[in-house]
Amino acid sequence: MPTMKLAFLSLLMFSCYCIRFSVVLAAATSTISVGQSLTGSDTLVSSGGAFELGFFSPGNSSYKYLGIWYKKTKERTVVWVGNRDQPLTTSSPALAIDGANLVIQGGRTTYHVSNNSVSGSISATLLDSGNFVLREESSGKTLWQSFDDPLDTFLPGMKLGYNRRTGKVWALTSWKNTMDPSLGDFSLSIDFESPDEFVILKGSEKYWTSGPWDRDSQTFSHVPEMRLNYIFNYSFISNPNEVYFTYSIYSSSDVSTRLVMDLSGQIKQLNLPETSEQWFVFWGQPRDACDVYKFCGSFSRCSSNTFPFCACLDGFRPSDLEEWRQNDTSAGCVRKIQLQCEQMGYGNGDKDRFLKMDHVTFPLDYNTSERILDKACKSACSSDCSCTAYAYNGSGNGRCLLWHGDLLSLRQLSEDDPNGNTIFIKLAASELQNSQGINKTLKIALASAVPLVALFLTIYMGCQWKKKRKGKMGPTQDILLFDVDLSIAARTNETSERGIGNENNTNDVWLPLFSFSSVTAATQNFSNSNKLGEGGFGPVYKGKLLNGKHVAVKRLSKKSAQGMLELRNETMLIAKLQHKNLVRLLGCCLERDEKILIYEYMSNKSLDSFLFDEAKRHLLNWETRAHIVEGIAQGLIYLHQHSRLRIVHRDLKASNILLDSDMNPKISDFGLAKMFGGNESEANTNRIVGTYGYMSPEYALEGVVSIKSDVFSFGVLLLEIISGKKNTGFYQTDSMNLLGYAWQLWQEDTALCLVDSVLEHHNSDGMLMRHINVALLCVQEIAADRPTMSEVLTMLTNELLTLPSPKQPAFSYIRTQKIPEPPLYKPDLNSVNDVTVSVVEAR
CATH class of the missing domain: 2.90.10.10 (Bulb-type lectin domain)
Structure with missing residues (x-):
């Protein structure tokens, strides 16, 4: 008995200790x-x-x-x-x-x-x-x-850099994968060879560089997004003890933020507004392939608006032609004509000249001289044989930038990009004269361009001549798409034979011309087992090229409504308009009366194959749907604002949104696209084409097309993505379509009832309400009331922005019968690139 009492007292004392210990922690x-x-x-x-x-x-x-x-x-x-x-x-x-x-x-x-x-x-x-x-x-x-x-995250108040005295390094390293925080493939650290800039390393190889710290703008030269400085206060500190970069948030900014070294190799600045539970990307680098270090090799330019992305600078040619044919441009370019000073062993300003290039980002690794005149800057490069280029900034004290050796990571920007600079590249005088002469000849030739039909016949005859001369036509033979009157022209000189591209006109785009036999082999003679789907313009097949690359082959039906006009549109547009959210055209085939387009293959096919499929809908959680919505918006912004010609897609719908293996969206089918030049913003047309349920009222009833037509279609698509329902059909009553049903719920303050049932348990009500609000703003009846796509994206991502109340949507109370879709494809096949062409009489 005493033993039991002792044990009880001991247990009581231990319990009291545990309680006291818990209280201390609490x-x-x-x-x-x-x-x-x-x-x-x-x-x-x-x-x-x-x-x-x-x-x-x-x-x-x-x-x-x-x-x-x-x-x-x-x-x-x-x-x-x-x-x-x-x-x-x-x-x-x-x-x-x-x-x-x-x-x-x-x-x-x-x-x-x-x-x-x-x-x-x-x-x-x-x-x-x-x-x-x-x-x-x-x-x-x-x-x-x-x-x-630090791990992979850079928070305000942290340091990135190193301690000169102790050798301590502050760097970020990505996770190995989403479930393993151990060291991954990518790291962000200071560049010890140039300690005023940072680099991303992939293993031990340089993958991206921030460019040097610009003291005037208080940003890194290759991160222009940092200039949007209304949230962050950046500092770059260099003293005898330390060199590091740090940042803080202005006290007026009600936002949390973090910079992450992502396991994909991209650094991302993510923001979290005070009222939100969802992060959004403020900026990311590298933005695309052109930002990757040495992606195009030396003496080349990279443009994400063209395909291929890489091209040699004027006066240079590929150093390895066969590798360029295989789209491996890492070896870069070499001079066509050696500089005079290289031949003579000394600088010779009389024999070497400079070619001016506008609208570019500066190449890497330049030297800077302050307080110097423009002429002195040019002279400094002329007299130095190792100097390959110079640039001059006359503002402030006058900065002279000099490049020695290879020019790396030069990016060609669009003419309206505010981040563009001008650089002068040293060429042999004879090469510069040749380039100017060719450009002059091209201008004269293009000024007298013949009509489309004649030019197409030229292509056809040229292709037949090549076929007789070489015995067969392979995928390395190319046509050149000239950016003049949207015509297609053929080149038969030595450059086009090699398939490299026009080195004297940055607006030209090379497109491989595939032989019919190679397309037949790639698709196993267009077998049904390779068939991905079929739309109004013809079937789409999965193909495999000789190099093992998978492609999607769109074979236009000979009875298809898509004729030469649509083929020209689709070929011209997709070949020239390169954006991560636009499907990429890899080539075409024009043999045997065939009209075939070869695209990049999208493994997840089209959005409608997920969105309207009961078995697959649950795979689209809210994060994935929001990511898809943002990608579509980014693609439309590019078409409406950032491409050289303003472009209205005119057939935006779920089946024309393709998804890659990471569920990234890409807009496809540009056969019905409308192009605007100059300051045009809208046009009238008697040819009403598109898909029932997605057309804006002014376009369907009056033939008026503008960028607001795409905004309306985007609004319809956004409601479909949120609800998992098609716009056409019955919703609660027999008198409303999806627009009317959404408007009714909005009026009754029960808009969340619209949300797809698979998202019911997702705690994102605030973001869902914001998306529904934006969708209703997009489908308002009067085009002027609808926002632009830039405004749409801002409203979707900036939760601090107060949204206006929408007006009643167009067509919201028109009775819609559920029109059965024609059996364009087999039930077990997915819909890919299907297009419904409607012709509506304008009233």
Whole structure:
């Protein structure tokens, strides 16, 4: 009996100790002190509730990690991991302070997060900045902080750079994958060879560079997005002790932010408004292939608005022709004619000249001279044989930029891009004269361009001549699409034979011309097993080229409504308008009365194959749908604003949105697109083409087409993406289509009833309401009331922006019968590029 009493007293004392220990933690939830430990599901929360620290398992991983994440977001957003390379397998890990060090204990494993040798009263506190700080309490001295051991996330107040005295480096490294925070393939760090800029490394190879820090604009030269400086205060510090970059948020900005080294190789600045639970990308780099270091090699230019992206500079040719034919341009270009000074061994300003290039980003690795005149800058490059180019900025003190050796990562921008610069490239005088002569000849020839039919006959005859001469026609033979009167012309000189492209006209686009036999072989003689779907213009097949690349082959029916006009439109537009959210045209075939277009293959086919399929709808969660919506909007903004010609698609719908393997959307089918030149913004047409349910009222009834026609179609598509329902059909009553049903719910303040049932348990009501509001703004009856696509994207992504109330949509109370779609494709096949052509009499 005494033994039982003793045991009971011992148990009671232990329970009291545990209760007291829990009370201590509860009283100071942001701090852990000596003698305490953080175990299991216990967490520390910063005093303002911004961040939380504890143990977690990423995804469905069984490993345990000590991490810091945002407290307010629904999905855990981890910003720091204490044991990224030392995962724990125990189910009961613990964090404690051992002497003056933080240690993670897991079974028999003890992992030292910090390594100090002081003594005294020590505590660790999680701050509202996201920094976990180990301090000596008596002096307040910081012994260690998580900001000194960054993972993949750069928070305001952190440093990126290095300590000159200790050699400490602050750098970011991507996760290995979404469930493994160990070291990944990509890292962001200061460039030790040029310590005023940063580089992304893929392994040990340079992948991207920020360009040097510009003291005038307080930004890095290759990150123009940093100039949108209404949220961030950037600083670049260089002193005898340290070189580092840091940033903070202006006190007036009610937003959380983080910069992440993504495992895809892109750095992303993400913002989280105070009223939101969803992050949106403020900017990302590299933006596309042209931003990747040395993507096109030396002495070349890269343009994301053309295909191929890469072309040699005027006066240069591919260094390896066969590699360029295989789209491997990394070897770059070499001079056609050697510089005079290279031949003579000294600078010779009389024999070498400079070619002016406008609307470019500056190549990498230049030297800068301050307080110099323009003529002196040119002279400095002329007299130096190793100098290959110069640029002059007359503002301020007058900056002279000089390049020596190879020119790398020069990007060609559009004429209206505000970030464009002018550079002067050194060429042999004879080469410059040749280039000017060719350009003059081209201008004269193009001024007398013949009609489309004649030019097409020229192509056909030229192709037949080549076929007789060579015995067969292969995919390396090319046609050139001239940007004059939207005509198609053929080139038969040596350059076109090689299939490289016109080196003297940046507006020209090369497009491979495939032989019918090669297309037949790629599609296994157009077998039904390769058939992806069939639309109003003809079937689409999956093909495999000799190099193993998969393609989509669109074979226009000989009875198709898409004739030569539509073929010209689609070929011209997709070949020239290159954007990540537009489908890419790889070539065409014009043999045997065939009209065949070869596109990049999209493994997930079209949006409608997911959206309106009961079995697949659940694969489209809200994040994926929002990503698709933003991509479509970006593609339309490019067509409406940033392409050289203003373009209205006229047939935007779910079946014309293709999805790649990562569910990135790409707008397809440009056969019905309308082009505007100069300052044109709208036009009248008697040929009403498009798809029932997506046409704007002014276009369907009056033949008036403008960019607002696409905005209307986008609004319809957005409602379909939100609801998972087609616009045509019955909704609650027999007198309304989807627009009318959405408007009725909006009027009754029950708009969330529109949301697809598979999204019912998703906690994004605020974003869903915003998207419904924007969709209704897009489908308003009067075109002038609708926003532009730029405004649409801003309203969708900026949650701080107050949205206007929409007016009643067009066609919202027109009775719609559910018109059965014609059996254009087999039930077990997906719809790809199907186009319904309607001809409506204007009233």
